[in-house]
Amino acid sequence: MALFREVADLAETLAAEPGRLKKRAAIAKAIAAVHAAAPESDDAGLFALYLSGTPFAEADPRKLNAGGALLTKALLSVSGATSAALHAAYKRHGDLGAAAFDLLHDREQGSRIRDQALALDEVATAFAAMVTAKTTAARAALVEGLLRRATPLEAKYLLKLMSGDMRIGVKQSLVEEAIAVAAEAPVAEVRNAVMLEADLASALRRAFAGTLAEARMRLFHPLGFMLASPVDSPEEAAERFANKQNAASVEAFLEDKYDGMRAQVHCGDAEQPGRVTIYSRNREDVTESFPDLAEAFAQVREPLIFDGEILGWDIKAGRALPFAVLGQRIGRKRVSNEWRQQVPVVFIAFDLMYAGGELLLNLPLGERRNRLEAAAERLVEKLRSPLTVDERKSAAQTAMFMQPDGEGVERMILSPARLVQSAEDIERAYADARARANEGVMLKAAASEYQPGRRGLAWVKLKRELATLDVVVTGAELGHGKRAGILSDYTFAVRSADSELLNVGKAYSGLTDAEIAEMSAWMMxxxxxxxxxFRTVEPLMVLEVAFNNIMRSNRHASGFALRFPRIIRIRTDKPVSEIDTVERVEEIYQSQVDKPVENATSH
Incomplete structure (x- = not known):
């Protein structure tokens, strides 16, 4: 029986260890020991999963539904501390788990239930119960039950695990490497099994059993999205993809860059006819916000995974609606006929990730594009759904009685792509894309493989708007005047090289009154x-902000301050792991023609 104490002890050791190889060796040793002690149990899998910072496997859609307010209340109840003491502890550490360690360290040991140490399978049982708990009080009681049995160190890492922020310098990729070392298996095979099944614990079992090669792709878990790096000019883009034999020739596909919501569509599973799941870039299931798309893809009868962009669509004009219009549908749990008509949506497909029973990620883009075009041609008459439906019927009934082929709104449009010739060609394409109300252009190396979760140089994006940054809100303060009593002034941060959040500015303009009210309620x-x-909030809400320029400043931990920042939009489609970095802020700062001249001793 493996104990949660073993996870907590190792996590504390890893947090203090800067060396990556030493971290991997320690994790591998611990995994091997847990597996050897109980090879038939799930202990080693849970150990690896919890150490990587996730309560459930990636393929498991369950959520703990335990926000910061619930966890804070449970901690106060168990520790008997005052709110002031908790605030002081949190201020010292900026972390609820570390604050819990301080508050519980001096707690009378007799108050802890000592009949049995906290086992990993008991933690798993409590997590499962939190998912199905019907009330907040029931979830809080489960959290309190865990904390009352926990030592201060266990409580520290239980809260970190439940809040999704372990902060021990360990990513899943490092745990995958450690599993490979512990089981003496090729790390590439471990990673492939994790990607196919989206289950770290399952990959661990396969690694020790020698069955990694038997892992098979399953639909309905999100794969990582390939990302693009920014370029500042057509010349820079052309240089990236110049033919080595002929510098005047460029070997890249050119597409419009759409201002929509990046999405991945899974459909066509023979064992689950009609099932469709749409995932956002932060890997959340957003299908319920786009039933009109789900109805169309429910007609597919071959297993496929598409990568593309959801756009609000002006059906008559045949062009994209502004993102602000599409944003009104994102996150809606019920989309009425009124919304379907007011903000129609389409899926712009630009890549095919899975088809014919195999992942296509290792194929060159040119081949994937050929297969995408072939699939689109086969499905062109099927991928349609009506503008309105009988709202008395369920989505399944709607899909079952869909209009005949060729009727309804076309819901999938193939992103036009062509091989680009030169920087001048890119310049013209950029102007044309802007005329179509799109953000700019994308260039993708014709021979590039699809690299999930990677932002390399194989794909680049050209946008020449006023510089913007994607940031995460770390705090908010009460507004004034008509905003009195409403949290409306937002402090936000970028990431450092080691993923620490560093504040870079504060903004209060750019959102509508309705958005401000929703943001205030969320932050409460x-x-x-x-x-x-002022309230420190969970760093989960991503914003895109614009600004006039950047100044060096000691006012913020990043060393920079944005001048006249304003919010462009709420980025519900973007995870915190993909916000901009301090390095990106530095790049923008250095690109400014009016920046102060710096001498050799300046920062």
């Missing part, structure tokens, strides 16, 4: 520290 629910006028 996700408050970590309440200082009265």
């Amino acid at each position: 629910e996700h408050t970590l520290e309440d200082q009265g006028y």
Whole structure:
């Protein structure tokens, strides 16, 4: 029987260890020991999963539904501490788990239930119960039950695990490497099994059993999205993809860059006819917000995974609607006929990730594009759905009685792509894309493989708008005047090289009154520290902000301050792991023609 204490002890050791190889060796040793002690149990799989910072496998759609407010309340109840003491502890560490360690360390040991140490399978049982709990009080009681049995160190890492932020310098990729070392298996095979089945614990079992080669792709779990790097000019883009034998020739596909919501569509599973799942870039299931797309893809009878962009669509004009219009549908749990008509949507497909029973990620883009075009041709008459439906019927009934082929709104459009010739060609294409109300252009190396989760140089994007940054909100303060009593002034941060969040500015303009009210309610629910006028909030809400310029400043931890920042939009489609970095801020700063002249001793 493996104990959660073993996870906590190792996590504390890893947090203090800077060396990656030493971290991997320690994880591998611990996994091997847990597996050897109980090879038939799930202990080693849970150990690896929890150490990587996730309560459930990636393929498992369950959520703990335990926000910062719930966890804070449970900690206060168990520790008996005052809110002031919690605020002080949180201020010292900026982390609820570390604050819990301080508060519980001096707690009377007799208050802890000592009949049995906390086992990994008991933690798993409590997590499962939290998912199905019907009330917040029931979930809080389960959290309190775990904390009352936990030592201060166990409580620290239980809270870190439940909040999704272990902060021990360990990513899943490192745990995958450690599994390979522990089981003496090729790391490439471990990673492939994780990608195919989206289950780290399953890959661990396969690694020790020698069955990694038997892992098979399953639909309905999100694969990582390939990302693009920014370029500043057509000349820079052309240089990236110049033919080595003929510098005047460029070997890249050119497409419009759409201002929509990046999405991945899974459909056509023979064992689950009609099932469709749409995933956002932060790997959340957003299908319920786009039933009109789901109805269309429910007609597919071959297993496929498409990569593309969801756009609000002006059907008459045949062009994209602004993202602000599409944003009104994102996150809606019920999409009425009124919304379907007001903001029609289409899926712009630009890649095919899975078809014919195999992943296509290792194929060159040119081959994937050929297969995408062939699939689109086969499905062109099927991927349609009506503008309105009988709202008395379920989505399944709607899909079952869909209109005949060729009727309804065309819901999948193939992104036009062509081989680009030169920087001048890119310049003209950019102007044409902007005329179509799209953001700019994308260039993708014709021979590039699809690299999930990677932002390399094989794909680049050209946008020449005023510079913007994707940031995460770390705090909010009460507004004034008509915004009195509403959290409306947002402090936000970028990432450092080691993923630490560093504040870079504050903004209060750019959102509508309705968006501000929704943001305020969300932040009240996700408050970590309440200082009265100011609240530290869970760093989960991503914003895109624009600004006039960047200045060096000691006011913020990043060393920079944005001048006249304003919010462009709420990025519900983007995970915190993909916000911009301090390095990106530095790049923008250095690109400014009006930046102050720096001498050799300046920062």
